[in-house]
Amino acid sequence: MSEKEEGRPVNEQRRQILEMLGEGKITADEAERLINAVEREQPESPPGAAPRAKTRPKYLRVVVHSEDDFNGPSRVNVRVPLQLLRAGVRLTSLIPPQALTEVNAKLNKSGVPIDLTQLKPQHIEELIEQLDDVTVDVDDPDTKVQVFCE
Amino acid sequence: MIPQLVTYHQRRRDGRWLRLYVPVVPVALLLSPLLLVAGLAGLVACLVFRVSPVGALRGTAQVLWALPGSRFEIEQGRTAVLVSVR
Incomplete structure (x- = not known):
């Protein structure tokens, strides 16, 4: 400008x-x-x-532009408040331990060996706190993906 | 602040737009008998699955309070959907 x-x-x-x-x-x-x-x-x-x-970002934005010969161009524009992610993370603490065990077993079966019982809400909180500086740009001839906070 | 207005826009294949504006508080008041039943069902589910009802209520309220500002826009070819919470 x-x-x-x-x-x-x-x-x-x-x-x-x-x-x-x-x-x-x-x-x-x-x-x-x-x-x-x-x-x-x-x-x-x-x-x-x-x-x-410096003002802190309030939203997580995901923007996808894709050119598809068959279905025509497609566009996805998602804006999610970071506060919503935090609230969602707090909800995960309510998941009963037996449900987590079952999810772990299914994840293992699908080839994703992640132990969700080791994932504490405060860890995810820290992850969300650091999301402010995250910017992901994927440029492909047909597709463009952008993930950023604003 | 709880959501005040949910906007739903849909562009049909013929290019015409369907626009719905849902005022949350009046609709919630209108559906309050159903919400009461849903609340009771939630309480029973919490007791069955041994989840703290207070924690579940607090978590749901936090999610509800954080919703304003969300916007989902999906467009493919001639079809498009926009959902916005204010």
């Missing part, structure tokens, strides 16, 4: 993006990403003030 644009108020930039969306120049997905970028580039505090801590 140019210096001139950076100097503009965020509301004006956001309105311009929405106008471009209304005119059909960009897609809703692109508009969302642009607005996020504008908000990220907004000065955190007035000059001279102490810098604020």
Whole structure:
């Protein structure tokens, strides 16, 4: 983004993006990403003030674009709040031990030797905490996959 | 904040869109007798499978509270489905 644009108020930039969306120049997905970028580039505090801590990502995004000759192009765009992942992880602590044993046996049978009884909620919590910095980009001639936090 | 509005959009093969806006609280109030029965069934299931009912209730509430902001968009060819929770 140019210096001139950076100097503009965020509301004006956001309105311009929405106008471009209304005119059909960009897609809703692109508009969302642009607005996020504008908000990220907004000065955190007035000059001279102490810098604020970097805002933490709130969502996990999975974007898949695929070109299939048979079924036509396909697109998947999933946005999941990280808080939902944490809540889901806490639910796993409610799984009865006998169910975990059965799942372990089935996983072993399927060639995935993972012992779920060793997987503690706090370990998965730590994993989710570190998800903030994860970015996965897979580029294939027909398929593009992106996993990132925003 | 619990979910307020669930939006379901579906583009059919003929290109027309089906748009459903589901206000969660009024629908939950309308279905409250069924929810009561479902709650009782859940309590019985917790007791049968020896899961803490309080923990299960807390976990379900946390999942419900974390749902707003979720968005699922799937498009293939002329068919598309969008589910959004706000």
